[in-house]
Amino acid sequence: MRKIFLIVRKDMKRRLRSPVSVICMLLIPLGLTLIVGLVFGRHGEVELSHIKVLLADNDGGMAANFFKQGMKQGKLAELIDVVEVDSAEGLSLMNRGKASALIEIPKGFTSSVLDGKSTQIDLVKNPRESFLPMIVEEITGTMTVMIGGAVRVFHEPIQETRSMLAADRWPTPDELAGLLASAGPRIALVKDYVADTLITLTSRTDEAPAEKPAGTFNFFAYIMPGSILIGLLFISEITMRDILREREAGTLDRIFAGPVRSAHVIAGKVLSAFAITLASCLLLILIGRIAFSIEWGPPLELFALVVGSILMCVGIMAFLFGFIKSERGADAMLPVVIIVICIFGGAMFPYEVMGPAMQKAARFSPAFWVIDGLKLVSIEKAGWGGIWRHLAIVYGIGAITCAAGAARLRVRLTGQK
Amino acid sequence: MIEVRGLAKSFGDVQALSGVDFAVGEGEIFGFLGPNGAGKTTTISIIAGLLGADSGTVRVNGMDIAKDGTRVRQILGVVPQDIALYEELTARENLHFWGGLYGLAGKKLRGETDRVLEIVGLSDRADDPVREYSGGMKRRLNLSAGLIHGPKVILLDEPTLGIDPQARLNILDIIRNGVSGGMTAVYTTHYLEEAEKLCSRIAIIDHGKILAQGTLAELVMLAGEGSVVTVTGAFSSAQVSPLLKGITVEHFGDGSLRMMIPGRSELSGALGRLFSAGIPIEDVSIREPSLEGVFMKLTGRELRD
Numbered sequence: 001m002r003k004i005f006l007i008v009r010k011d012m013k014r015r016l017r018s019p020v021s022v023i024c025m026l027l028i029p030l031g032l033t034l035i036v037g038l039v040f041g042r043h044g045e046v047e048l049s050h051i052k053v054l055l056a057d058n059d060g061g062m063a064a065n066f067f068k069q070g071m072k073q074g075k076l077a078e079l080i081d082v083v084e085v086d087s088a089e090g091l092s093l094m095n096r097g098k099a100s101a102l103i104e105i106p107k108g109f110t111s112s113v114l115d116g117k118s119t120q121i122d123l124v125k126n127p128r129e130s131f132l133p134m135i136v137e138e139i140t141g142t143m144t145v146m147i148g149g150a151v152r153v154f155h156e157p158i159q160e161t162r163s164m165l166a167a168d169r170w171p172t173p174d175e176l177a178g179l180l181a182s183a184g185p186r187i188a189l190v191k192d193y194v195a196d197t198l199i200t201l202t203s204r205t206d207e208a209p210a211e212k213p214a215g216t217f218n219f220f221a222y223i224m225p226g227s228i229l230i231g232l233l234f235i236s237e238i239t240m241r242d243i244l245r246e247r248e249a250g251t252l253d254r255i256f257a258g259p260v261r262s263a264h265v266i267a268g269k270v271l272s273a274f275a276i277t278l279a280s281c282l283l284l285i286l287i288g289r290i291a292f293s294i295e296w297g298p299p300l301e302l303f304a305l306v307v308g309s310i311l312m313c314v315g316i317m318a319f320l321f322g323f324i325k326s327e328r329g330a331d332a333m334l335p336v337v338i339i340v341i342c343i344f345g346g347a348m349f350p351y352e353v354m355g356p357a358m359q360k361a362a363r364f365s366p367a368f369w370v371i372d373g374l375k376l377v378s379i380e381k382a383g384w385g386g387i388w389r390h391l392a393i394v395y396g397i398g399a400i401t402c403a404a405g406a407a408r409l410r411v412r413l414t415g416q417k
Numbered sequence: 418m419i420e421v422r423g424l425a426k427s428f429g430d431v432q433a434l435s436g437v438d439f440a441v442g443e444g445e446i447f448g449f450l451g452p453n454g455a456g457k458t459t460t461i462s463i464i465a466g467l468l469g470a471d472s473g474t475v476r477v478n479g480m481d482i483a484k485d486g487t488r489v490r491q492i493l494g495v496v497p498q499d500i501a502l503y504e505e506l507t508a509r510e511n512l513h514f515w516g517g518l519y520g521l522a523g524k525k526l527r528g529e530t531d532r533v534l535e536i537v538g539l540s541d542r543a544d545d546p547v548r549e550y551s552g553g554m555k556r557r558l559n560l561s562a563g564l565i566h567g568p569k570v571i572l573l574d575e576p577t578l579g580i581d582p583q584a585r586l587n588i589l590d591i592i593r594n595g596v597s598g599g600m601t602a603v604y605t606t607h608y609l610e611e612a613e614k615l616c617s618r619i620a621i622i623d624h625g626k627i628l629a630q631g632t633l634a635e636l637v638m639l640a641g642e643g644s645v646v647t648v649t650g651a652f653s654s655a656q657v658s659p660l661l662k663g664i665t666v667e668h669f670g671d672g673s674l675r676m677m678i679p680g681r682s683e684l685s686g687a688l689g690r691l692f693s694a695g696i697p698i699e700d701v702s703i704r705e706p707s708l709e710g711v712f713m714k715l716t717g718r719e720l721r722d
Contacts, residue, residue, distance in 0.1 A: 006517045010503065010510075017505035017546070250501035254562075257465045257495040258518040259487045 007268025029231035050081040052099040061110025101136040220292035225374030226347035239273035240317040297377040308394035315401030322408025424473035448616030449605040456625040457605035494568030504548040519566035533561040553584030643679035650698040
């Protein structure tokens with residue numbers, strides 16, 4: 001045990017004295033988060049994949065139509081694909097996960113709105129998506145506030161127009177001027193009405209998470225879990241690569257020339273890679289909190305997920321380094337492996353914007369379970385119940401790859417004896 | 418202290434060692450002399466337990482390396498050919514690590530570290546990172562890392578490779594002093610003068626086989642080496658040749674003569690006859706028998722080939 005500790009301490013000291021490579025690897029996730037967050041989160045100049053929203057209009061009236069047209073106008077049309085369905089079809093599609101949300105406009109919606117009576121719009125969110133349904137919820141909520149406010153403010157002009165429309169004639173220019181003149185002062189009252197909405201939005205998720213996300217949505221929190229995983233994979237790669245470096249420098253042979261078992265050396269190397277990657281990850285999380293204001297969610301669940309993720313990353317690298325003979329080989333092979341793992345797992349392109357086939361494939365990437373778990377904890381504030389499957393998979397892969405990696409490294413390091 | 422019998426090792430089609438036998442007594446410095454690729458490092462690596470032999474046995478202090486590897490390695494010190502140190506760490510930190518692996522700890526570890534730093538003359542630079550050291554300083558620290566735990570046997574694989582003559586002499590002194598304290602050393606080199614100066618016995622190895630072994634005098638005798646005498650002057654071969662019956666003449670020309678003379682008495686006899694005959698001699702040079710000559714005789718090539 002003391003020999004393992006000596007190896008870990010020595011490697012930690014070396015890394016502290018020569019931190020450039022780890023710092024560079026830390027800059028990758030931070031840079032990615034910053035760039036992607038700024039591009040997608042603030043400017044929106046890069047087109048996002050459309051969010052599919054089902055809309056069941058059981059009313060068919062003017063207000064419902066106004067709502068539908070609002071969802072299809074301007075910038076919203078670039079973000080949302082509204083597909084009109086009936087309620088049964090909508091629920092069926094939602095049950096099969098074919099859309100991010102279903103909006104149901106109830107029968108009598110228009111008359112309730114025009115009569116100034118309270119009414120509601122139902123929103124059903126897809127539980128398999130964490131982020132896109134929240135966007136739909138925000139947009140729908142804003143629309144209900146706008147319609148409700150407008151109806152309250154323009155109640156009298158609307159009633160006058162309603163009688164004219166009911167009489168099957170258009171207003172004359174004089175009547176129209178009168179309507180506009182009476183509407184002017186009411187616009188100043190808008191702010192007094194928006195807090196007291198006429199239309200209530202009720203939303204539900206079929207398998208609702210235990211705890212609802214609190215506060216406003218932080219786009220960086222959506223990006224950073226994937227970036228962190230990229231960083232973890234690269235940092236565990238450069239720390240495990242030390243086995244090759246020590247071998248080429250002759251220090252590994254010198255260790256083996258002493259009264260040291262191969263198990264000591266392998267355990268020492270894996271533990272030092274784990275410790276350095278863990279320290280780096282905690283630093284990334286801290287920077288995420290300070291620089292990007294990310295609320296990381298329940299700390300114990302987060303820590304458990306982080307530890308499992310690092311175990312998995314180090315295990316994967318230990319296994320791969322069991323087959324790689326030289327640094328040149330590592331240079332050629334590992335970046336490709338890491339990028340493939342990250343792309344399939346949704347670290348580079350969010351899972352939600354992938355096509356259905358890629359979404360299915362993502363679940364076979366270990367990265368998906370780390371990223372999705374981190375998003376659940378940080379965005380949804382999920383507890384143990386929400387991430388138990390992620391933990392089981394991440395720890396399972398970690399245990400298997402660590403064991404297989406240690407066995408393979410043992411063969412590689414002592415096979416010549 | 419070390420007994421090697423019938424050692425053989427191949428790497429694919431290349432036979433690196435073939436039937437290597439030798440024994441090293443306690444307190445002895447045993448030299449392994451051979452060109453690059455002769456099998457020196459392979460032999461050292463097998464004794465250190467870093468390589469497994471295809472056949473043969475290695476016993477150190479009565480223990481078989483194949484059966485008691487960990488116990489054998491506890492009493493062995495290894496100084497590899499390459500400088501195997503952590504450049505980011507200081508000399509003291511390096512020695513603490515290497516000493517710690519051999520079970521040294523606390524006051525004992527600190528004391529031994531100071532002792533070996535003193536021996537190799539690095540006490541004043543002990544807390545500087547190794548990356549700031551010169552080549553010679555690194556070589557000395559490399560040596561001290563093999564001495565930190567006070568091994569009974571030290572395996573030195575070309576420990577003076579690539580350093581200046583002054584630093585080389587320094588390292589040879591350290592090894593000589595270490596052995597005078599009772600340590601046994603196996604020293605591989607391809608510097609003839611190092612083997613001549615340092616080693617009590619020498620094995621000449623080439624193509625994985627030991628060609629000869631013994632003290633320098635034994636090797637000279639074994640190879641039939643003698644003094645090489647070169648005579649120059651205003652003489653012709655016809656004048657001189659009748660006076661050199663029974664002497665091996667390597668080169669004969671007008672005004673120049675090179676001959677191999679096995680012993681002192683034959684040397685004085687031959688030169689006496691030349692002077693008595695009034696042969697006009699301008700210069701006589703004598704090259705004593707050396708390891709280089711022995712090596713050439715045994716391998717048919719120079720060591721640097």
